[in-house]
Amino acid sequence: MSFLAVNNNQTIHLKNIPILEYGEFISGIKELMANHNNHCASYFGFPEKNLTYQFIALIADDGEGDIKILSYILEDPANQQVESLTKEIPAFHIFEREIHENTGLGFINHPWLKPVRYAWNRTDKRKNLTNYPFYKLDGTESHEVGLGPIHAGVVEPGHFRFSCYGETVHHLEVHLGYQHRGVESLFLTKKSLLQRTILSESITGDTVVGHTIAFARNMELLYGIEENQKLALMRTIASELERIAAHVGNLSSVCQDIAYQLGSSVFGALRTSVINYFEWWCGNRFSKGLIRTGYNPYSFTTELREKLMKMLDDFELKYVEMSNAMFRLPSVQSRLEKTGTVTKEQAKIIGSVGLAAKITGIPRDIRNSHPYGYYKNVFYMPAIGKTGDAMAHTLVRDQEIKKSLRLIRYLVDDFEKHEKLDCDVRPDLKRKKMEPSTLSISLTEGWRGEICHVAVTNEEGELAAYKVKDPSIHNWFSLALALRGNEISDFPVCNKSYDLSYCGFDL
Amino acid sequence: MFFDTYKILRHQGKQFIPDITKAVLPTLFRGRPEISDEACSDGCSACADVCPTEAILLDPVRLDVGKCVFCKECVWACYKDKFSFTNDYKIATNVRERLIIAEGVIDPIKLDVLKVRKEIVKFFGRSLKLRQVSAGGDNSGEMELNACSNVNFDMGRWGIEWVASPRHSDGIVITGPITENMSEALQICYDAIPIPKIIILAGTDAISGGIFADSPAINRSFLDNHHVDLYVPGNPPHPLTFINGVLEMIRAKY
Ligand code: SF4
Numbered sequence: 093m094s095f096l097a098v099n100n101n102q103t104i105h106l107k108n109i110p111i112l113e114y115g116e117f118i119s120g121i122k123e124l125m126a127n128h129n130n131h132c133a134s135y136f137g138f139p140e141k142n143l144t145y146q147f148i149a150l151i152a153d154d155g156e157g158d159i160k161i162l163s164y165i166l167e168d169p170a171n172q173q174v175e176s177l178t179k180e181i182p183a184f185h186i187f188e189r190e191i192h193e194n195t196g197l198g199f200i201n202h203p204w205l206k207p208v209r210y211a212w213n214r215t216d217k218r219k220n221l222t223n224y225p226f227y228k229l230d231g232t233e234s235h236e237v238g239l240g241p242i243h244a245g246v247v248e249p250g251h252f253r254f255s256c257y258g259e260t261v262h263h264l265e266v267h268l269g270y271q272h273r274g275v276e277s278l279f280l281t282k283k284s285l286l287q288r289t290i291l292s293e294s295i296t297g298d299t300v301v302g303h304t305i306a307f308a309r310n311m312e313l314l315y316g317i318e319e320n321q322k323l324a325l326m327r328t329i330a331s332e333l334e335r336i337a338a339h340v341g342n343l344s345s346v347c348q349d350i351a352y353q354l355g356s357s358v359f360g361a362l363r364t365s366v367i368n369y370f371e372w373w374c375g376n377r378f379s380k381g382l383i384r385t386g387y388n389p390y391s392f393t394t395e396l397r398e399k400l401m402k403m404l405d406d407f408e409l410k411y412v413e414m415s416n417a418m419f420r421l422p423s424v425q426s427r428l429e430k431t432g433t434v435t436k437e438q439a440k441i442i443g444s445v446g447l448a449a450k451i452t453g454i455p456r457d458i459r460n461s462h463p464y465g466y467y468k469n470v471f472y473m474p475a476i477g478k479t480g481d482a483m484a485h486t487l488v489r490d491q492e493i494k495k496s497l498r499l500i501r502y503l504v505d506d507f508e509k510h511e512k513l514d515c516d517v518r519p520d521l522k523r524k525k526m527e528p529s530t531l532s533i534s535l536t537e538g539w540r541g542e543i544c545h546v547a548v549t550n551e552e553g554e555l556a557a558y559k560v561k562d563p564s565i566h567n568w569f570s571l572a573l574a575l576r577g578n579e580i581s582d583f584p585v586c587n588k589s590y591d592l593s594y595c596g597f598d599l
Numbered sequence: 600m601f602f603d604t605y606k607i608l609r610h611q612g613k614q615f616i617p618d619i620t621k622a623v624l625p626t627l628f629r630g631r632p633e634i635s636d637e638a639c640s641d642g643c644s645a646c647a648d649v650c651p652t653e654a655i656l657l658d659p660v661r662l663d664v665g666k667c668v669f670c671k672e673c674v675w676a677c678y679k680d681k682f683s684f685t686n687d688y689k690i691a692t693n694v695r696e697r698l699i700i701a702e703g704v705i706d707p708i709k710l711d712v713l714k715v716r717k718e719i720v721k722f723f724g725r726s727l728k729l730r731q732v733s734a735g736g737d738n739s740g741e742m743e744l745n746a747c748s749n750v751n752f753d754m755g756r757w758g759i760e761w762v763a764s765p766r767h768s769d770g771i772v773i774t775g776p777i778t779e780n781m782s783e784a785l786q787i788c789y790d791a792i793p794i795p796k797i798i799i800l801a802g803t804d805a806i807s808g809g810i811f812a813d814s815p816a817i818n819r820s821f822l823d824n825h826h827v828d829l830y831v832p833g834n835p836p837h838p839l840t841f842i843n844g845v846l847e848m849i850r851a852k853y
């Protein structure tokens with residue numbers, strides 16, 4: 093079978109997407125997924141006309157660097173049943189569950205067809221947070237422990253159910269949905285570009301740059317605006333800074349959970365210096381307001397560049413001495429090593445992305461496989477771990493921080509090349525319409541991993557669907573596997589190591 | 600090993616902000632807005648039209664900081680340059696109406712001390728334990744609240760701390776627009792807190808729903824039934840805004 097292949101940041105007219113029979117669709121998916129370079133970046137359905145839904149799957153090829161599009165159409169999916177892919181390709185479990193929850197389409201032989209987030213517009217309202225079908229472990233010595241939705245710390249809510257036998261956790265079930273705000277439907281009902289931009293900044297407030305670039309690129313593609321090199325460069329610097337801040341902040345929390353006070357305080361203070369830099373740049377510590385469609389509202393002045401270099405020099409000195417001290421400590425090593433291990437094979441099967449893939453040795457990274465913006469001009473070699481445990485998480489984060497520091501320095505040096513370009517003027521979109529009947533794809537690499545935004549417009553050039561995928565969609569299941577064979581007391585360390593998004597998942 | 604630790608400590612120096620009431624933020628920081636009293640152009644509504652969260656009211660022009668997501672677009676939209684954002688981060692108050700800024704007002708936003716409940720000062724003046732509940736928060740607000748107790752802001756020095764159990768806490772700090780799916784858990788958590796207890800809304804999403812105000816996925820009925828003791832605006836609220844607001848409340852002098 094030949095597939096329609098597109099690149100990251102490409103638009104395609106809807107009529108150019110071949111429509112397959114469902115049978116052809118699943119055999120196509122199976123054929124593609126036999127190649128381990130491929131993974132599903134997104135798979136969703138949207139109403140095409142009244143009760144008729146179009147379904148679209150995007151299979152990203154890390155080797156070729158392209159994205160294959162497969163699509164089928166069903167009438168009244170709420171009253172239809174099709175064969176599930178999950179048994180053969182477990183990575184599809186979450187996408188099929190999401191489609192089932194949103195459109196009602198039944199999946200025959202899906203082993204785990206459970207609710208995803210209890211969206212307000214789900215088809216079956218009888219299913220609610222109180223009757224989630226937990227997996228049950230039977231036996232005289234087995235017991236369950238429930239945790240959440242509200243946790244001990246100042247964090248987002250979610251429920252975790254540990255099925256234990258003695259002290260050993262045999263399964264962890266992650267039950268989310270508490271954070272559901274209706275983001276995807278608001279993308280359609282909020283009509284102004286600014287409102288939609290604010291929404292993308294709020295998908296997860298800890299990955300503002302990652303998600304807002306994904307959104308802004310989609311809008312630029314659909315409105316026909318160019319992202320010039322200067323704009324791309326400045327966005328790339330912002331996204332690497334966001335990565336450093338998140339990773340070092342995470343190291344601080346992990347240190348806190350393993351009772352290593354010095355690391356917790358120092359890494360925390362280092363994070364402050366990075367996010368305070370954002371405050372100098374755009375007035376907001378989480379860089380809200382910085383990424384806008386088609387222009388840069390806060391120009392990256394010479395003064396800001398100098399300030400950045402100074403901040404980074406200071407950061408690097410303090411970071412390196414702290415991380416050296418931390419990784420040398422036997423107590424740190426013994427707490428993190430072999431805690432929450434996931435194998436490379438497991439990560440492949442469940443379709444992990446970003447950090448959750450890298451810790452097992454899979455170099456899955458959009459900056460490398462499907463480069464966008466200024467990443468097209470640099471070669472980014474992803475950092476990987478081997479052991480798939482909490483130790484691998486901290487080691488990969490450590491390497492990524494160091495790589496990002498180097499990359500930012502390189503980018504700032506490159507700035508002069510594009511200094512003459514103009515990216516500070518807001519494009520006039522008053523009389524402009526989005527390209528009608530078009531699908532646009534935008535993948536970015538947030539600090540957690542691959543973010544995928546897909547926009548679909550109707551014949552009038554209005555948004556007909558906006559699909560958001562945070563890397564956490566793939567990776568929560570990896571946390572569930574990580575806990576197997578561990579003790580409940582390992583959960584805080586594992587959960588912090590993964591540091592997945594609740595609101596990014598619940599939308 | 601000891602020498603390494605010593606070097607790290609020396610390089611770190613003192614991290615805490617000595618006087619939390621006098622720290623100065625960069626000029627670009629968007630804190631308390633001001634609206635000049637220059638006359639508007641006839642029939643103009645550019646600021647209200649552009650505002651993503653309907654935070655601007657016209658005739659006369661007012662800006663509701665409790666709805667504002669601090670995007671600065673009104674500043675850029677107005678031909679008469681009527682709007683500006685100062686870097687004044689002390690924008691928390693206990694009276695919702697005080698968040699609505701009118702034309703020509705350049706006074707700081709303050710708490711109405713007469714409306715601070717007596718028991719708050721009496722019981723919590725020197726020790727306040729808080730339980731945070733995120734109900735649809737986007738995690739930036741939660742991270743800023745965490746930052747309040749880090750080495751830089753260190754609100755523990757005034758006895759203000761986050762606690763795990765509602766049973767140990769004196770009040771609840773809500774972030775997020777309050778999702779339908781969290782509404783029950785929020786109520787249960789609030790009920791578990793011993794009396795007297797306070798409610799603080801942290802961030803624009805919590806105060807008004809923000810960009811999610813008309814989402815069918817949220818349910819704000821909890822707020823209809825309870826008295827709010829402190830509003831801390833921001834997107835997300837800055838740690839300095841939160842700490843100063845709480846301090847003003849627990850140290851209110853009548
Ligand atoms: S800064 Fe606030 S008031 Fe002004 S447009 Fe943005 S949300 Fe509206």
Ligand code: SF4
Nearest residue numbers: 639640643645646677
């Ligand atoms: S404040 Fe400015 S933008 Fe708003 S109505 Fe008056 S003149 Fe127009």
